[in-house]
Amino acid sequence: MKLGIMQPYFFPYLGYYSLIKATDNFILFDTVQFIQKGWIERNRILKPGPGFQYISVPLVKHKKTILIKEIEIRNSEDWRDRIIRQLEHYKKRAPYYKETIDIVEESLGLETTSIVELNANVLKKTCEYLGISLNLDIYSKMDLIIDEVTHPGEWALNISKALNAEEYINPCGGTGIFKSEQFTRENISLKFLSNNLNHYSQRRQSFEAGLSIIDVMMFNDVENINKLIDDFEIRSKEELEQKEI
Numbered sequence: 001m002k003l004g005i006m007q008p009y010f011f012p013y014l015g016y017y018s019l020i021k022a023t024d025n026f027i028l029f030d031t032v033q034f035i036q037k038g039w040i041e042r043n044r045i046l047k048p049g050p051g052f053q054y055i056s057v058p059l060v061k062h063k064k065t066i067l068i069k070e071i072e073i074r075n076s077e078d079w080r081d082r083i084i085r086q087l088e089h090y091k092k093r094a095p096y097y098k099e100t101i102d103i104v105e106e107s108l109g110l111e112t113t114s115i116v117e118l119n120a121n122v123l124k125k126t127c128e129y130l131g132i133s134l135n136l137d138i139y140s141k142m143d144l145i146i147d148e149v150t151h152p153g154e155w156a157l158n159i160s161k162a163l164n165a166e167e168y169i170n171p172c173g174g175t176g177i178f179k180s181e182q183f184t185r186e187n188i189s190l191k192f193l194s195n196n197l198n199h200y201s202q203r204r205q206s207f208e209a210g211l212s213i214i215d216v217m218m219f220n221d222v223e224n225i226n227k228l229i230d231d232f233e234i235r236s237k238e239e240l241e242q243k244e245i
Helices: 014-022 079-092 097-108 115-130 154-162 172-177 180-185 213-219 222-230 237-244
Strands: 002-006 025-028 042-046 052-056 136-138 167-171 189-195 232-235
Touching: 002 014, 002 154, 014 115, 014 167, 014 189, 014 213, 014 222, 014 232, 025 115, 042 079, 042 213, 052 079, 079 097, 097 115, 097 213, 115 136, 115 213, 115 222, 154 167, 154 180, 167 172, 172 189, 172 237, 180 189, 189 237, 213 222, 232 237
Parallel strands: 002 025, 002 167, 025 136, 167 189
Antiparallel strands: 042 052, 189 232
16 A cells, blocks of 8 residues: 655645555644644635735634644635635636636535645545545544654654555655655655646746646646646655765
């Protein structure tokens, strides 16, 4: 079994979906500290003019040390309509505006105060639209018993051990926290994935890379989106280090 673990991102970028497609089981890791100005409650879309802007879910005021699983949505605001309004400018240029808005509305339609549950629903609805198989778990709800974690890279190792995973795949940006020899001792293959983030037509002069899946869906049909998602490479830590030399 190939395992992927990520924090629950809000309408994430292409590489997040590449990781889902490359793995058999996918876990939303929500028992660590929430980081301000990350991707849990926001992501980037195009501005009507040059550049990008953020769409975001308002959160209830919280202490700095709060865990992701404890984060609550401030539903006293009409934030769903605000996000839809921020997307209206796509209507003038995006050929798949109607289809994308329908998915966004379905994704945001879940009645919940939990940002984790909302983001899980976002993944379910977008993957369903894209025809991507998604075997999703939320870590805090798994009641999984794992060995004691002594450094950040051991979360993935110990979860993989508990689930009898044969391979663990992580985005290539996080190689530094892992000790390959620990995975080798447990007969778990440690791999890293990178999506090439190829350009697609945004019907403007300059291309903004790495935007939310919403932007990708606006300008591409399902077949082409999957081609963009499938354009990834998986390497071992040693192969990545050799490539950098």
